Amino acid sequence: MSDEILSHREGGILTLTFNRLDKKNAITAAMYSTLAAALVGAAEDDAVRVVVLQGHEQVFTAGNDLADFLNNPPDMSKKDADPAPVVSYLEALRTFPKPLLASVAGPAVGIGTTMLLHCDLVYAADNAAFSLPFVNLGLCPEAGASLLLPALVGYPRAAEKLLLGEAFYAEEAVEMGVVNRILPPGEVNAYTQAQAAKLAAKPAASLRATKALMKMGQVGLQAIMGEELKLFGALLRGPAAKEAINAVMEKRKPDFKGM
Numbered sequence: 001m002s003d004e005i006l007s008h009r010e011g012g013i014l015t016l017t018f019n020r021l022d023k024k025n026a027i028t029a030a031m032y033s034t035l036a037a038a039l040v041g042a043a044e045d046d047a048v049r050v051v052v053l054q055g056h057e058q059v060f061t062a063g064n065d066l067a068d069f070l071n072n073p074p075d076m077s078k079k080d081a082d083p084a085p086v087v088s089y090l091e092a093l094r095t096f097p098k099p100l101l102a103s104v105a106g107p108a109v110g111i112g113t114t115m116l117l118h119c120d121l122v123y124a125a126d127n128a129a130f131s132l133p134f135v136n137l138g139l140c141p142e143a144g145a146s147l148l149l150p151a152l153v154g155y156p157r158a159a160e161k162l163l164l165g166e167a168f169y170a171e172e173a174v175e176m177g178v179v180n181r182i183l184p185p186g187e188v189n190a191y192t193q194a195q196a197a198k199l200a201a202k203p204a205a206s207l208r209a210t211k212a213l214m215k216m217g218q219v220g221l222q223a224i225m226g227e228e229l230k231l232f233g234a235l236l237r238g239p240a241a242k243e244a245i246n247a248v249m250e251k252r253k254p255d256f257k258g259m
């Protein structure tokens, strides 16, 4: 396990911590590989009963590493044989059979927010800021957000978040149903661990069955995630994404004239 993803196992709870603070926990291909392997391993390991994803008090994750987007764009077409690490991570999230919890403080950008739609319980600090800036980056949603978000919050609200890409904060996230509860930044990880401990003490087969039954309603999720990745991969190589990502990295406004 790399030190950019910390892994800690205690009492049936596996906690995976984003730990690349100097880059606001932006996720690289190597980090996706580590996360995917950890989830696949946790799914198979009877000693792991619950998984928690967390960041630090000031940032959950700034989403996909932008330099990776420009210099090492994932090949979304290699789905079955040797998939891109981000694809493996998304698939591991979609199919994870045990309770998956997230503890979010500070910014949760892009996949930092969409991964939460695959979690069973999400607790957020009052400094949490969620954003889905895909369109602003010349991209489109991933992780099934184009299905899961409208299903959760209704089409108009999902369109507002996905088309405008403006940040939303903890209170609105609770009201939308993206987050279960708000806590102070210094308490959110401990509270999430306490909830995870309650789940770890429950009968694993019942938890698994209940989660599988609730997820049965997500008809078409796998197909839409495949379609999202196809479009995302194409847009990532297009002129708008190049301009937008360079603009973020150069701390300037993008110029989409003619695009």
Ligand code: COA
Pocket: 022, 023, 024, 026, 027, 061, 062, 063, 064, 065, 066, 067, 107, 109, 110, 111, 133, 134, 137, 248, 249
């Ligand atoms: N990929 C790579 N590096 C990133 C990053 C990302 N997604 N997000 C932040 N960083 C880096 C910055 O380039 C900067 O690096 P430097 O110190 O070498 O210049 C460092 O992290 C600190 O970022 P900064 O923007 O100064 O921090 P902030 O506290 O002012 O803002 C964010 C934090 C997360 C709100 C802001 O960094 C941001 O919006 N990042 C881009 C998020 C994004 O667009 N992600 C892709 C989603 S699809």
